Amino acid sequence: MSTLVASAVVATAMLSNCSWNHPGRNPYRGTVSEAVSRYIDIPAPVRTRLIAKIESGQADDTAAIMRDTIAGKYDYSPQITDMHFGQRTVCGAVTRDEWAATRREMGKVYCVDNHCLIVPKICGNISRVHRVAGEGGGGGIGGGAAPATVAVPRAAAPGWVRAASPDEVAAADSMAEMATTPMTQLSGFASPFGTASYAPDLTSRNPSTDTGLAQPGPAPSPVPEPATFGMLGAGLAVVYGVIRRRARREAAQGA
Template sequence: MTILLAITLAAAIQPTCSWDRPGQNPYTGGAAAAIDHYTDIPATVRGTLKRRMAEGQSDDQVNITRDGISGKNQYGAQIRDMHFGKNSVCGTVTRSKWAADRVEPAAVYCVGAHCVLVPKICGNVSRITRNAPAVAAAKQAADGAAADGNQHVIPDGIQQFDDTGLVDAPLREQSIELEPLEQAARDRTRRVLGGLNPPAEPNGGFGPGPRDQPGQPVAAPVPEPETWTMLLGGLGLVGWFARRRARAAAAVGDV
């Protein structure tokens, strides 16, 4: 009996059929029987598909054309395992003789990767493939949304500053410690502003030298040339006043 049933099913399944005239040979069996023919689908998935088809809970409403199947999701153009009449099943169906502008509506029921197509015109239960969303298309949509909103995705924990140029770019706070080299330069500046010529220092005054070490004598500062000029001028002026006073005293004595 089992062998006879297998032979009957094999005879009923056609490898390739033409679906050039939709509605001429509609499926007259039940939806549950059609789904049970798809033995490669797990039993639990078949049960869910049968229940949803009985309740009319479709996932998508699509349009079938000669070259494709369009809906809110993306589907492959091929239709397979289509039921005709009462017990006939075609592994592959073609619709190459359709006019380019012909459109046939249909309902799609999907559970995971398994999708069932039911055309409205004839109810020929069949199978199609739902394509996974293209990574490139998703990335392009994300890039377009970011460009429209002028948004940039920043990894967590990283602070971003807008590139506004060198003048008005925000500055990050930094703790700056005075280096020994900068301290030595500031010390030399103070001595020069005080009118002193710093003594010769090893290493050109950069870094510590003998004068900076504890217990070492420090050389006396040497006056600048301008200081010598002012000193000599002052001594000359003092001498002139002294001579003037001496002459005045001598004149008073003569009287």
């Protein structure tokens, strides 16, 4: 499986290479804001504008994603990077080398200050794409001059890291989601103190304020140890013996 680095801060699974040979298998389920905010090399003001454009549907281009090219009103590098899968998984690069040469998947392109994001219609996997020419260079989706073709690395190319399969991507996403899932009480255990919820970082075990344990009040009395009961019984026996001896002595004096 490709190298996985789970961030403890944002709980995001980062994979170096993933397969996108089966579009739609792992659609992105997070929000636009969450996805764009992960592109930390893009200036924050640019990210804010990109989020607004995507959420309002103000696309700069509609492009056809093919096996070897991305064609639209502009020319684009054929490589798609930083693609989002599932709830919180990001793949540095994706391969589509098993696509048929005639296959096309449409996507909306949003650009701000030379930073472009592409959102395929089939899956909504927010990704990054690089524009390489000005308007009109691509000749449009349906015809005209063909966009410049840039060789896409194949699985057999030197230095190519094996792409994670869709199942591996799904597993990585599940691991990242588990890292942020709050602990829940075991269903078979009925606590006399009610249900307590715990911090999602799995390090704090302090009950939250919605439980009886967190409310101020007198501390419960400690449960006596067995030795305590033994000492109490011995003390009572001594007192009882003293009382009996005193009673006998007083009876003897009265006689």
